[in-house]
Amino acid sequence: MMDCPFCQIARHQAPAQIVYEDDRTVAFLDINPVSRGHTLVIPKGHYPDLFELSPGDWQAVALTAQRVAKAIKAGLGAEGLNLLQSNGPVAGQVVFHFHLHLIPRYRGDGLRLGHRSPYREQDFPETARRIREAL
Ligand code: 5GP
Ligand code: ZN
Secondary structure: OEEEEEEEHHOOOOOOEEEEOOOEEEEEEEOOOOOOOOOEEEOOOOOOOOOOOOHHHHHHHHHHHHHEEEEEEHHHHOEEEEEEEOHHHHHHOOOOOEEEEEEEEEOOOOOOOOOOOOOOOOOOOOOOOOHHHHO
16 A cells, blocks of 8 residues: 555565564554564565455464564563554554564563653664674
């Protein structure tokens, strides 16, 4: 879809800190992270949500998510990780291109899911680099 922000990232037509990409999926840093290294995994194909997602692309997203989760753990020193995925406005979905959230957890992070703060400028590319290099 031309006006979908995540389709634009998948086509490299919008800037993103991409940490991993293959023929079916892209993983990139969330621009307003819940924690450092918060990553979104999307299928390159446009599906609004889980209800529309093809089984093959769900499988591809799941495989990418596990691979990138391990890299987040190794590259950023995360001790745990939450998977989150929202479908429909009532569930808090804001971008209507299917995406899976990988939310790294750090000891004592006191995280309440839903509270966000932006990256300090150079920490944004540096965080992506550490995950890429751990893949
Ligand atoms: P959801 O739809 O599951 O509520 O979350 C959408 C997520 O996408 C949010 O965490 C938001 O910060 C992130 N997001 C929205 N637009 C962009 C964008 O243009 N680039 C990146 N990297 N993340 C985005
Ligand atoms: Zn899209």
